[in-house]
Amino acid sequence: AQSVSQHNHHVILSEAASLELGCNYSYGGTVNLFWYVQYPGQHLQLLLKYFSGDPLVKGIKGFEAEFIKSKFSFNLRKPSVQWSDTAEYFCAVKNPATSGTYKYIFGTGTRLKVLA
Amino acid sequence: DGGITQSPKYLFRKEGQNVTLSCEQNLNHDAMYWYRQDPGQGLRLIYYSQIVNDFQKGDIAEGYSVSREKKESFPLTVTSAQKNPTAFYLCASSMAAGGSGELFFGEGSRLTVL
Numbered sequence: 001a002q003s004v005s006q007h008n009h010h011v012i013l014s015e016a017a018s019l020e021l022g023c024n025y026s027y028g029g030t031v032n033l034f035w036y037v038q039y040p041g042q043h044l045q046l047l048l049k050y051f052s053g054d055p056l057v058k059g060i061k062g063f064e065a066e067f068i069k070s071k072f073s074f075n076l077r078k079p080s081v082q083w084s085d086t087a088e089y090f091c092a093v094k095n096p097a098t099s100g101t102y103k104y105i106f107g108t109g110t111r112l113k114v115l116a
Numbered sequence: 117d118g119g120i121t122q123s124p125k126y127l128f129r130k131e132g133q134n135v136t137l138s139c140e141q142n143l144n145h146d147a148m149y150w151y152r153q154d155p156g157q158g159l160r161l162i163y164y165s166q167i168v169n170d171f172q173k174g175d176i177a178e179g180y181s182v183s184r185e186k187k188e189s190f191p192l193t194v195t196s197a198q199k200n201p202t203a204f205y206l207c208a209s210s211m212a213a214g215g216s217g218e219l220f221f222g223e224g225s226r227l228t229v230l
Binding site: 006009014031034036043044045046049051052088092094097098099100101102103104105107108109 | 149151156157158159160164166172174196206207210216218219221222223224229
């Protein structure tokens with residue numbers, strides 16, 4: 001079955017530290033990849049997405065992610081985190097499913113806490 | 117404003133009762149999805165629908181049912197057969213089945229079974 005793995009379940013950083021969250025997916029075909037963020041008490045929102053072209057994708061709030069096809073990875077990075085980045089982060093992949101349908105498969109999430 | 121509206125936000129139910137969660141979108145999106153979010157388990161797909169009058173089971177469909185009679189509406193029924201229904205339920209939509217479009221999410225419905 002298709003799956004998405006996020007190996008870091010909880011991450012604690014101090015402000016200004018650099019961030020890298022890992023994401024690996026299992027599907028071998030053409031994929032669309034996403035990172036979503038869920039701030040405390042808020043709904044999920046898109047940080048960035050990759051669908052083709054430049055494998056280095058820039059998103060909102062200074063986040064970026066790199067698609068490495070050979071490693072089936074789409075890691076999220078930010079050079080310098082802020083206290084306001086405290087949230088849960090989800091990696092997702094959009095795959096073709098049955099009969100022309102598409103599914104979005106999510107990882108288990110990474111809870112990031114940034115200490116002021 | 118365009119978006120996805122889920123209701124109710126909080127719901128309490130006694131064991132053995134069915135409950136229906138509402139999801140309405142005014143984004144003119146073709147595809148709609150229901151996920152369940154549990155701590156440490158991420159989002160798991162319950163059901164999805166790419167067009168009206170058609171839907172598919174996701175990874176954890178047992179104990180749930182859906183309908184898609186209108187493009188803008190995709191209600192989820194949590195039946196008494198769902199063994200562990202207490203959870204946070206998220207509805208989402210995307211522009212079209214194919215393409216690179218992302219999911220847009222509602223604010224969620226938290227169901228507690230007493």
